[in-house]
Amino acid sequence: MGRAPCCDKNGLKKGPWTPEEDLKLTNFIQLHGPGNWRTLPKNAGLQRCGKSCRLRWTNYLRPDIKRGRFSFEEEETIIQLHSILGNKWSAIAARLPGRTDNEIKNYWNTHIRKRLLRTGIDPVTHAPRLDLLDISSIITSSLCNNPSLLNMSNFLGTTQALMNPELLKLATAILSLKQQNQMPFSKDLQDQLCNSLLLDQLQPLQQLNQYQQGFSSEMITNQLLMQANMENLGNNSQENSTPSSLNDGFVSQQPNNMYCSSNATVPHDLPENSNFQSFYNSNQNFSFDQSVVSTPMSSSTPLNSSSTFINSSTEDERESYCSDLLKFEIPESLDLDEFM
DNA sequence: AACTTTTACAACCGCATCATT
């Protein structure tokens, strides 16, 4: 299929719009409607291409655009919708009256994405960023080599201590070599080194308040243990001696997605293979607010019609809320940018 | 106060898709 340029660029203005141009465009559209974008600029007396006019109108001048700060609920909605729809900004915008796809995309990239990263959530998968840490191999190894790690507080403390990126890199490198039998040390020395890294020479264990309460810590733990066990089964049948009590106690759920809503109903229009669908299938007690996840294209019910807004919430408050939801924080010392 | 860096967001670009000829 051929694709002609949207307009003749010669002599056409680019860059920020002036108030005069805005006025011309607004007046013309109010009088004649948008009509044909290609011919509009000429008819409206604008030295712009039609595409530029369309963008200016749809993203900025349209009278039904809600400007100003995103409300807390809008933000929550964006996050939930993004976890289902991905970067389908127009689809997300369709469920947020008065907001444009461009605005939501910008807000995502400048605020939400960063906040999710800070709180240890992968903004693409919406799952805890375990990918940051090749932690499963560490846990697998340490569990097998040191049964005392089965003590939960030790386990979690170790996990948190490993957030030190330098130690983490060292530990993963050593374990990687160890798994490939490429360690230039004796087995005893290897085990000693691994255990030392994990237990003895790391930072002092920190308070684990955040990990010791709420379902989220359990979910994370489950996921870690699941991964550890899976790798154990797949990679090392000889070492597959993890006590069954480990499975019994913790590997009962496998949540992939950390978001849940207290007043939950079930979306019914999701693709069969969507992450959400698989999550939902295995977690029927989790679901989403119908007001948030409405049937695409069939519902234009405003999302905020009967909801409580928290417009005054600050960035910090929002972050705090996010952390409360997720109960999973990466220490400040961990440089997330390094992993982006 | 001057300079540098970071942040926020408007605008652009190129591709995909749909409609029309």
Add this chain to the structure above:
DNA sequence: AAATGATGCGGTTGTAAAAGT
């Protein structure tokens, strides 16, 4: 069926304002 044109969409860039040094 193929070519062409219009529009929609998502990724990226440019730049003004704010924050930091």
